[in-house]
Amino acid sequence: MHKWDKYEESKLTKIYDIRLFKRLLKFAKAYTWIFIMNIFLLFITTGIDLSLPYLTKIAIDKYIVVDAREIIKASKFQNIIEINGKKFLLLSTLSQYKRKEGEIKHIFGTISYYIFEINKETEKIGYKYGALMGKKYGAFTAIQLKKIPLKDKLKLRGGDIKNIKRIALIFIGMLLIMLGIGFLQSYQIQYLAEKISFDIRQIVMKKIFHLPISFFDKNPVGRLVTRATNDVRALSDMFTGVLIYLVKDTVFILGIIGIMFHLNILLTLLTLSISPLIIYVTFEFRKRSRDAYRNVRVKLAKINAKVQEVISGIKVVQAFNQEKRINDDFYKTNTGYYNATMSMVKVFAIFRPLIEVIGAIATAMILYFGGKGILASLFTFGGLVAFLSYIEKFFEPIRDISEKYNILQGAMAAAERIFILLDEKEEEKEAKIHRIKTRGNIEFKNVWFAYEDEKWVLKDVSFRVAQGEQLGIVGYTGSGKTTIISLLLRLYEPQKGKILIDGIDIRKITPQELRKNIAVVLQEPFLFSTSIRKNISLWADIEDNILNRSIKISNLSMVLKKKKEKLNEFVGEGGSGFSTGEKQLITFARAVAFNPPILVMDEATANIDPNTEHLVQDALWKIMGDRTSIVIAHRLATLKKIKRVLVIHKGKIVEEGNHQALMKKKGIYYNLYRLQEIK
Secondary structure (H helix, E strand, O other), X not given: OOHHHHHHHHOOOOOOOHHHHHHHHHXXXXXXXHHHHHHHHHHHHHHHHHHHHHHHHHHHHHHHOXXXXXXXXXXXXXXXEEEOXXXXXXHHHOOHHHHHHHHHOOXXXXXXXXXXXXXXXXXXXXXXXXXXXXXXXXXXXXXXXXXXXXXXXXXXXXXXXXXXXXXXXXHHHHHHHXXXXXXXXXXXXXXXXXXXXXXXXXXXXXXXXXXXXXXXXXXXXXXXXXXXXXXXXXXXXXXXXXXXXXXXHHHHHHXXXXXXXXXXXXXXXXXXXXXXXXXXXXXXXXXXXXXXXXXXXXXXXXXXXXXXXXXXXXXXHHHOOOHHHHHHHHHHHHHHHHHHHHHHHHHHHHHHHHHHHHHHHHHHHHHHHHHHHHHOOOOOHHHHHHHHHHHHHHHHHHHOHHHHHHHHHHHHHHHHHHHHHHOOOOOOOOOOEOOOOOOOOEEEEEEEEEOOOOOEEEEXXXXXEOOOOEEEEEEOOOOOHHHHHHHHOXXXXXXXXXXXXXXXXXXXXXXXXXXXXXXXXXXXXXXXXXXXXXXXHOOOOOOHHHHHHHHHHOOHHHHHHHHOOOOXXXXXXXXXXXXXXHHHHHHHHHHHHHOOOEEXXXXXXXXXXXXXXXXHHHHHHHHHOOOEEEEEOOOHHHHHHOOEEEEEEOOEEEEEEOHHHHHHHOOHHHHHHHHHHHO
């Protein structure tokens, strides 16, 4: 198995790999201001979110459940209200410590009172229902207040109702602010993620363009496509769903704990007493989900490989009537993936409900001990409601850990796969010559080459091609013909020997500059899903007169006229609608349009159809013209007009001459030609 396959299927990066985080954050460096803005907005929204339950507490304690007690011992409390010689104090104005101190020392009476300000309406109600009346304030006992009719009670509590309304409006206002900021935050985070994804995709594609061909020999196309699509999307999900929100959740939890301590230290310590259980459950989840995630990745890699293999070989499967057996084999692979997925589902299905149960236990404890605190006058009803609200908010980010962990885990694995690609050694670019216009003299000088170790494909190959000369190369499959072209283009580097153009070692010429001087027409013509014009020009700015000339020389004009096609007509995927010969004429036109001094034909006439064979053969000679041309031919009839042909066998040049001379030798060329005549 290739090292890349081992990585894909079994290696799982550390979930908190600092090295990877640092490299990822480099992509975000250009958008630092967005991060800063989001952190600033985050503190605002977090502050608002944390203040909402406290607003509820204020509304309940100050204006809904008003509890005043008579002071029966000397004390130093502030905000004391005097009514007819009696001193009263609103318990909601005291901290829990002062209230507890007052209860222990019996400073307060046991009867609850409702204190109201005296005005024309409340004065009448106070005297009517026997309230304790003073100059500025009056007082009803809780029992008296219950007996007052609703109409008078609403008048009596008009001030409280106005204050509750004011708090409600503040509450709504804060929610609207959160909504506005939330929209801005969400938009900015999405913008940030998409920009970073855009940048990474561009970097990945740029990297792919500069990787040596040997890299693509070892790595499937589908895997590289995944790097620029699925893996980049996984990173985008991390930026949108995890990175910023990890900061938010941390600040949020710390803020909740601080407020809970302010409300009641004992209840907060009671709540935090279950933290070891939460930590243990989270640790177990992290460990088990990691193993489950690895297993799913292994099984998914296998199922993807199986599906790709079956679809690619569907003709063979159907031709040999093996649908049932192949399907049975796929069933086993599919079952393995299903079982792995269900194992992961179980891990996630257990974690979230378990956190819910722990949260419910915490809520139950707060209800019990908080309720006792209210009955003992050590805690307010509003404080209990707020505390319960904070408990619910406290468990929200913990409940989301499973989702965020999964996203983070996938993102880190994706990041490492992307960085493995980005760390690949690029095609050698170091060269002294960055601009050259060759005449077309080519020389191979004692060239040795092997794709792997010392399994030589070419062995001490030497030959020259003069400016304007046409050279043919033939040989059995695997003899090294195409390798010669690959070395000439610097797609690979020879282990021994030199390749010279106009007497210059091509290793001194940058690959890009070298390839500008060479046009290649391959056996399998490749067309892009775009217009005929762009398939010829390859998006370069080529003038119309040059395009028209290339179309005419390549005989493509005859095909376009027959098919009633124009240059701007769209070519479907893979050149659908065009025969192999017609597609080859488009690549011929491409070679002419760029007008290089050197032309290479790699089996360009091997798979052409009879309908366009004469057009292709005619175009071939017109294109070669006075260019230096190397023609690797499968159809040896193509080489009859070429004055010099090399025969390659097992990596060596074994014969050389024109068609007639090689036929007289009755060697390998003769045998190849006779085999084609028999066919």
